[in-house]
């Protein structure tokens with residue numbers, strides 16, 4: 634059964650999104666084969682997957698809520714936390730790692746006051762890491778949204794962040 638939205642600290646956009654998500658789900662077959670595409674769609678629409686959205690999906694697809702939760706927490710792509718306006722993605726692939734990416738991550742966590750996987754309180758930034766963006770010649774590489782920043786050092790962090798309000 635669909636339950637009221639718990640306080641996730643997120644803007645209350647559930648009412649606006651569920652009809653569109655519901656229509657999308659109605660076009661899918663019920664069952665677990667549709668779960669991943671539905672979760673992708675839900676995250677595309679809402680930006681994250683809070684518990685009430687997972688319950689809604691479980692009910693619509695005729696699946697146990699625990700199964701939906703299991704998939705959401707298994708895949709790094711899915712998040713239960715609201716995302717910031719900008720996503721900072723630090724490459725921790727080998728080339729970037731040996732050229733100081735770990736120090737870049739440390740500088741970002743200090744500057745932003747969040748750990749990897751978290752979002753700043755003002756929702757300006759989310760901090761994530763990934764393996765190799767295929768731009769190893771620019772190592773260490775940081776992506777902010779779709780922008781690629783090469784040869785990033787801890788000293789460049791403040792100026793880099795200042796480009797994104």
Ligand code: FES
Nearest residue numbers: 724726729766768
């Ligand atoms: S290892 Fe960082 S872009 Fe390839």
